[in-house]
Amino acid sequence: MSRHSLMVDAVKRGKYSKLFEYLIARQGDEWSTNFQELEALLGFALPNSARIYRPWWANDNRNGHSQSMAWTVAGWKTTAVDLNNETLTFRKVKDMDVTAPAKPISDTSNRSVAPKMDDFREELKAHLMWGKLQQMSSVVIKAGDLHRSVGGYPTPFNRMTMCCNAMYQEQRGEDRVIERPNKGYGATLTIEYQLPRG
Incomplete structure (x- = not known):
């Protein structure tokens, strides 16, 4: 089967x-x-x-x-x-692939203004809260995916540096950077956040 x-x-x-x-x-x-x-x-x-x-x-x-x-x-x-x-x-969705990666949480393709720091913080916290509700021990978040959830990525309202800053600011001692771009900021930045948050 x-x-x-x-x-x-x-x-x-x-x-x-x-x-x-x-x-x-x-x-x-x-x-x-x-x-x-x-x-x-x-x-x-x-x-x-x-x-x-x-x-x-x-x-x-x-x-x-x-x-x-x-x-x-x-x-x-x-x-x-x-x-x-x-x-x-x-x-x-035409010919949907059921094994495809997650799509953005919401359709933000019509975003008319650039996202702000609070938008990234709110979305990040929503992901962490969701992980907590699912009783997960950690949540892995990639900057590119987070930015797509908020909207404005890759164009015309790309605020990747701001997105990465929001991720870094949420990081705590027990959290782990899985992948860090050469300059520290970029879509590939990936951090594993431990749950529950202290």
């Missing part, structure tokens, strides 16, 4: 099977919805983390998160996640 077949089987038996079946059957390439409509479809309330942390909506099926497996295995991705208004859009 292929990996994809195993994933489909797991999703069909999982908590978010109704969302999977709905997306498989849905016509069109886009579905704009809200959290209340999703809860009505699922038959239960979304967890608090879905309303607080954008990483909950990440298009990542590599770590066995049942919610993201439901839409990615069905061939869809989340975009335009708005936690304040509790809305989002599902968009069909």
